[in-house]
Amino acid sequence: MADRVLVIGSRGREHALAWKLAQSPHVKQVLVAPGNAGTVNDGKISNSAVLISNHTILAQFCKDHNIGFVIAGPEVMLTAGIVDDLIAAGVSCFGPTARAAQLGTNRHFSKVFLEQHDIPTARWKAFSSSREACTFINSADFPAFVIKPSGFGHRQEVILASNTEEACKATQEILQGNIFGDYREMVIVEELLKGEEFSCLCFVDGNTFTSMPPVQVQKQLLDGEQGPSTVGMGAYGPVPQVAQMIFSHCVLRADAQILRFLRLLCHDLCEVIQAAIDGRLCDVTLSWSDNLTAVAIAMAWEGCPAQSAEITGLLQAKELGLEIFHGATIKKNDKVLTNGSRVLAVTAIQQGLMSALEEAYKGLEVIYFQNATYRKDVGTLALKFLGQSVYVFLQSTSRQCHEEQQGTPAFYDLRASGYIDPIIISQIKGIGTKQKIAQLCNKHDTIGQDLVAMCVNEILAQGAEPLFFLHHFAFGKLDVGVAQVITDGIAEACDQAGCLLLEANEMSGTWASGEYHLVGFAVGAVERGRHLPQQEKVTSGDVLIGISSSGLHSQGFSLVRKIISTSLPHYLSSVPVGCNSSCTLGEQLLTPSKIYSKPLLPLFRSGNVKVCLHIAERGLMGSFSNILPEKNSVVLDAHCWKMPSIFSWLQEEGNLSEEEMMKTFNCGIGAVLVVQKEVAGQVLKDVQKYEDAWLIGKVIHHISGYPQVEIRNLFEVLLQNKHLYPKSISAVDGQLQSMHRKSKVKVAVLISGTGTSLTALLSYAKEPGSSAQIVLVIADRSGVDELKNATLAGIPTRVIDHKLYGSRAEYDGTIDRVLEEFSVELICLARFTRVLSSNFLRKWKGKILGAYPTLSHLTQGGNAHKLACSSTDKTAGCTVHFVLENTSLEAMILQEPASVKAEDTEETLAEKIREAESRAFPIALQLVASGMVQLAMNSKIWNQESQKLIRQKEKQDCFYS
Numbered sequence: 001m002a003d004r005v006l007v008i009g010s011r012g013r014e015h016a017l018a019w020k021l022a023q024s025p026h027v028k029q030v031l032v033a034p035g036n037a038g039t040v041n042d043g044k045i046s047n048s049a050v051l052i053s054n055h056t057i058l059a060q061f062c063k064d065h066n067i068g069f070v071i072a073g074p075e076v077m078l079t080a081g082i083v084d085d086l087i088a089a090g091v092s093c094f095g096p097t098a099r100a101a102q103l104g105t106n107r108h109f110s111k112v113f114l115e116q117h118d119i120p121t122a123r124w125k126a127f128s129s130s131r132e133a134c135t136f137i138n139s140a141d142f143p144a145f146v147i148k149p150s151g152f153g154h155r156q157e158v159i160l161a162s163n164t165e166e167a168c169k170a171t172q173e174i175l176q177g178n179i180f181g182d183y184r185e186m187v188i189v190e191e192l193l194k195g196e197e198f199s200c201l202c203f204v205d206g207n208t209f210t211s212m213p214p215v216q217v218q219k220q221l222l223d224g225e226q227g228p229s230t231v232g233m234g235a236y237g238p239v240p241q242v243a244q245m246i247f248s249h250c251v252l253r254a255d256a257q258i259l260r261f262l263r264l265l266c267h268d269l270c271e272v273i274q275a276a277i278d279g280r281l282c283d284v285t286l287s288w289s290d291n292l293t294a295v296a297i298a299m300a301w302e303g304c305p306a307q308s309a310e311i312t313g314l315l316q317a318k319e320l321g322l323e324i325f326h327g328a329t330i331k332k333n334d335k336v337l338t339n340g341s342r343v344l345a346v347t348a349i350q351q352g353l354m355s356a357l358e359e360a361y362k363g364l365e366v367i368y369f370q371n372a373t374y375r376k377d378v379g380t381l382a383l384k385f386l387g388q389s390v391y392v393f394l395q396s397t398s399r400q401c402h403e404e405q406q407g408t409p410a411f412y413d414l415r416a417s418g419y420i421d422p423i424i425i426s427q428i429k430g431i432g433t434k435q436k437i438a439q440l441c442n443k444h445d446t447i448g449q450d451l452v453a454m455c456v457n458e459i460l461a462q463g464a465e466p467l468f469f470l471h472h473f474a475f476g477k478l479d480v481g482v483a484q485v486i487t488d489g490i491a492e493a494c495d496q497a498g499c500l501l502l503e504a505n506e507m508s509g510t511w512a513s514g515e516y517h518l519v520g521f522a523v524g525a526v527e528r529g530r531h532l533p534q535q536e537k538v539t540s541g542d543v544l545i546g547i548s549s550s551g552l553h554s555q556g557f558s559l560v561r562k563i564i565s566t567s568l569p570h571y572l573s574s575v576p577v578g579c580n581s582s583c584t585l586g587e588q589l590l591t592p593s594k595i596y597s598k599p600l601l602p603l604f605r606s607g608n609v610k611v612c613l614h615i616a617e618r619g620l621m622g623s624f625s626n627i628l629p630e631k632n633s634v635v636l637d638a639h640c641w642k643m644p645s646i647f648s649w650l651q652e653e654g655n656l657s658e659e660e661m662m663k664t665f666n667c668g669i670g671a672v673l674v675v676q677k678e679v680a681g682q683v684l685k686d687v688q689k690y691e692d693a694w695l696i697g698k699v700i701h702h703i704s705g706y707p708q709v710e711i712r713n714l715f716e717v718l719l720q721n722k723h724l725y726p727k728s729i730s731a732v733d734g735q736l737q738s739m740h741r742k743s744k745v746k747v748a749v750l751i752s753g754t755g756t757s758l759t760a761l762l763s764y765a766k767e768p769g770s771s772a773q774i775v776l777v778i779a780d781r782s783g784v785d786e787l788k789n790a791t792l793a794g795i796p797t798r799v800i801d802h803k804l805y806g807s808r809a810e811y812d813g814t815i816d817r818v819l820e821e822f823s824v825e826l827i828c829l830a831r832f833t834r835v836l837s838s839n840f841l842r843k844w845k846g847k848i849l850g851a852y853p854t855l856s857h858l859t860q861g862g863n864a865h866k867l868a869c870s871s872t873d874k875t876a877g878c879t880v881h882f883v884l885e886n887t888s889l890e891a892m893i894l895q896e897p898a899s900v901k902a903e904d905t906e907e908t909l910a911e912k913i914r915e916a917e918s919r920a921f922p923i924a925l926q927l928v929a930s931g932m933v934q935l936a937m938n939s940k941i942w943n944q945e946s947q948k949l950i951r952q953k954e955k956q957d958c959f960y961s
Contacts, residue, residue, distance in 0.1 A: 004065060004068060005029075005030055005070070005071065006030075006069075006070045007032045007033075007070075008032075008074065010032075010035055010328075011036075011328075011342070012325040012326060014036075014073045015035075015326050017071055017073070017262070018030045018032050018039055018045045019045070019323070019325070020269040022043060023268075024268045024270035025268075031047070031050075032048065033048040033052050034047065035047035036339070037326050037331040038325060056085075056089075058082075059086055069094055069274065070094070070095075071095065071273065072093060075104055076105075079105045081098035082095075105151060106150060107149070107150050108150040122146070122191045125188075127189065128186050128187075130171045130176060133168070133187055137168055137171070140189075143191075143192065143194075144161065144162050144191075145189060146158055146188075147167055147188070147189060148187070148190070149174050149186070159173075160192060160229070172794055173794060176796075196216065197219075198215065198216050204281070205277070206279065207282070212288075213239075213264065215235050215238070218232070218235070219233065221375075223375055230300075233375045234375050235295070235296045235378075236295045236378065237264070263289075264294050267286050267287050272286065291351055294348070295347065295359075296347045300372075308332075311329065311338060311343070311344070316366040317346060317366050322359065323346075323347045324346055324363070327340070327342045328340025328341060338370075343372070346360050348360040357379050361376075373602075412467065412468060419525055420527065425523070425524045426522065427456075428519065429458065430454075437586060437590060439514065444482050445489055449489055449493040449496075452496075453497075457614040457616070458614055460524075460597065462531055463526050463532030463533075464526035465526065466523075466597060467500065467523050468499055468500040470520075471505070472504070473486070473487070473504055474511055475510070476511040490520075497597045499522065534610050535627060537610045538629055539632070540699055540701045541677050542674050543675055543677050543695055545680065545683060546636075546640070546672055546693060546694050547671040547687060548641070549593075549666045549669060550594050551591040552647075552665060553616070553666055555665065556619070560589060563650060589646070593670070600612065602686065603683060613672040613673075619666065620636075620662050620666055620667045620669055621662035621663050621709050622663050624708065630702065631702055632702050633702040633703070633707070634697055634699055634709055635710045636696050636710070637697060637711075638714040638716070642668060642694075647667055658715045667711075672696070744773035745771060745772050745825045746773055746822065746824050747774045747827070748776040748778060748822065750778045750779075750780075751784060752834065753831065756786055757831075757918045762790065762795070764926070765922075771929035772925050774795055776796050777795055779800075780799075780800060780802050780833070782799045800815055808837050809839065811834070812840040816840060816843070827849070828849050829849065830851075831851075838885050846882060849921070849924055849928060851878055854877065854879065854913075876909060877895055877896050877913065878896045878917040879892055879895045880917075881893055894920055894924050896920035897916065898913050899912070
């Protein structure tokens with residue numbers, strides 16, 4: 001039997017294996033290479049610096065150090081053939097060969113294997129072309145899709161797509177955008193199976209297998225099975241709800257979370273592995289702990305870790321009787337530091353799942369590192385199956401800091417919640433007139449979230465963490481189902497907010513039949529000195545980050561009722577909200593308020609937020625009034641964010657002024673953060689992991705006599721969006737046909753070389769308010785740098801070389817067929833130098849935009865900058881126009897000037913004109929794609945005065961790198 005063993009890897013799986021092997025009396029030393037902080041000089045366990053990537057050196061190391069056997073963990077090394085090479089060198093090794101490892105590292109291989117051996121699996125198909133994949137997706141009868149690369153790579157996320165559009169986008173991102181590293185040669189399109197997933201693992205020696213107890217792994221990053229899929233955020237077993245003869249999916253790879261359940265194994269792991277290596281597994285009968293349940297919950301770094309952070313509380317967790325298995329950790333100067341995103345896992349073993357979960361969560365509460373996150377709902381499915389109250393469990397695990405007895409007040413221990421010197425913040429709110437509309441529409445499932453959001457978001461605006469929530473529910477004669485829906489909504493919203501729902505005060509008979517009234521009360525805490533706002537830190541140049549609202553939230557509903565009472569539509573009128581769905585006006589108005597706990601709490605811990613505004617009762621403008629220092633003002637640009645069209649409809653129907661809109665509604669922004677310019681980019685990325693967010697403005701020095709809050713272009717954006725709502729919503733059929741386009745216009749860009757405006761067009765098309773979607777880029781020669789830029793942006797590209805065609809008509813015909821293939825609706829000629837045929841121009845009349853580098857209709861061509869330099873008239877610029885058979889002065893869409901200075905050379909002026917084109921072309925595209933500018937039958941521009949609504953010269957002030 002082996003005296004010394006070597007475990008290869010550095011994850012929690014390898015730490016757990018080393019921990020279990022060290023318990024064997026046969027083992028005197030366990031070496032781990034490279035290991036982590038958990039395997040540094042821990043009894044029999046120690047790390048080794050042997051070079052594991054060189055199999056020859058590794059084999060010699062094993063012989064020199066009398067290694068009894070090697071356990072190889074990392075999938076990338078198994079695929080590279082480490083087991084094959086060590087065995088060939090005469091070193092005993094436990095793990096699959098390179099070919100067998102493909103079952104866990106190559107999804108395409110494993111799916112083929114399952115089918116060949118009649119093992120049930122989800123319907124699937126593999127593709128190397130996104131176009132072929134999309135064709136299959138559009139023809140498949142799958143209710144939903146799972147899209148994943150063929151290889152696992154360094155990460156194991158998959159993309160869950162609820163419809164064909166999302167599925168096609170996912171295949172393009174994987175094959176063209178390389179979002180999963182280098183594993184993009186093939187994509188798997190799979191049917192999404194609904195139901196619970198279990199992992200059934202076993203030891204195998206090639207002839208015999210012996211099973212482990214089934215376990216369940218919760219893979220989604222966030223509570224409620226939300227967020228991206230991971231290798232596992234929590235696991236527990238044995239699982240009570242696995243029925244016999246049920247086998248919906250086969251998993252053929254080891255999971256880091258599941259191996260931590262070696263705590264349940266009573267047998268000597270060294271003996272089991274040696275038997276498997278020797279082919280004697282048939283002689284081994286595994287024994288497992290009776291009536292015990294093991295739980296493992298992962299702690300991860302939320303987001304992408306930029307640097308290491310110290311981990312504290314590990315000794316306290318150990319004192320609680322828990323085992324902590326390290327993943328991405330290192331040890332420096334006697335401190336344990338994070339070294340990646342999957343940091344560690346807390347494991348507990350108890351009699352019963354509830355007890356095990358409670359013990360594990362006690363450990364999680366005492367461990368701390370920057371940006372730590374873990375799931376709060378591990379095991380809830382099993383608890384429901386066992387008939388135990390999930391609500392009671394969540395109460396006991398969300399915060400081990402309150403006591404409650406029937407009929408007595410609840411006590412809350414702040415110290416147990418992790419606070420040292422906290423300030424308590426409370427908030428009491430109602431939702432006012434919105435609940436009246438809910439009663440009129442008989443729609444009550446969203447009101448609970450509105451109530452919690454109003455209170456919790458105000459707590460968050462103080463930089464505080466919501467701790468618990470209470471509510472008052474007064475009603476008349478009310479249907480039991482209605483009351484249940486409301487209270488369920490409150491409970492779910494509290495879970496979403498991360499706060500505890502303590503109790504409710506219900507009072508019947510105080511309102512008319514069918515009516516009710518809700519009041520919420522929330523309490524939060526923040527460490528002294530870290531509360532917000534911090535007005536003294538706000539300085540000129542700070543940046544405003546706007547976080548999207550879901551709609552009106554809960555403000556302005558008295559005005560909304562007044563508008564609807566005097567307009568044609570009613571609450572049950574149909575109103576379009578997207579290309580593929582519709583809802584009533586009432587449902588649109590009752591869209592629940594967003595709760596911002598998840599994006600904001602990690603930011604508050606970072607210390608990068610100076611001010612957090614919850615845009616509520618006083619609207620977007622009024623919310624700034626109490627937080628701005630007298631020396632500062634703020635400037636916002638409505639072009640910088642996506643505004644829900646319901647605000648445009650309300651403005652038009654109510655004939656509201658710009659000031660009334662600003663002071664009454666949130667106008668699409670639910671919260672605003674004030675941050676330093678240097679950290680704005682990173683803060684924006686952190687928020688965008690959870691919500692849509694934009695850089696919407698900045699802080700400037702206040703000038704006496706000018707308003708402290710200026711919101712530019714609001715009225716223009718309201719006008720742009722108003723076409724999404726018909727003036728008379730009740731007249732559905734006739735009005736829908738006369739509405740402007742709701743979906744984005746598909747655009748192709750034709751280029752000939754470098755120095756084009758393609759980059760500007762791609763950037764503009766990605767903006768929320770853009771009416772254009774670039775679906776294709778065509779070049780007339782290969783090797784053009786702009787083609788690479790398009791590919792990186794995920795845009796399909798084609799090279800159609802004119803030299804390969806015998807005539808202009810044949811060349812144009814090829815371009816035309818490709819455009820039709822991609823369903824192109826508009827064409828942009830970005831310095832495309834080929835002359836298009838008359839037939840082509842006639843077919844695409846009014847759908848081709850071009851630009852010439854001059855402001856003069858008489859001076860066209862590539863040498864305009866030379867004429868400007870030599871001319872006494874020092875004007876230059878760019879003109880964007882419709883491309884016609886016969887050039888027409890009246891077909892110009894807009895012009896953009898470029899200043900000419902005496903010191904300008906031909907080269908500098910040419911660059912200025914290119915910059916003018918990059919500014920003008922996207923604006924012209926937006927004008928045409930939105931329908932604000934069209935080419936009339938007489939080749940004249942229609943609605944040309946709308947140009948002034950799109951110019952956004954101040955917009956650039958809102959964007960910072």
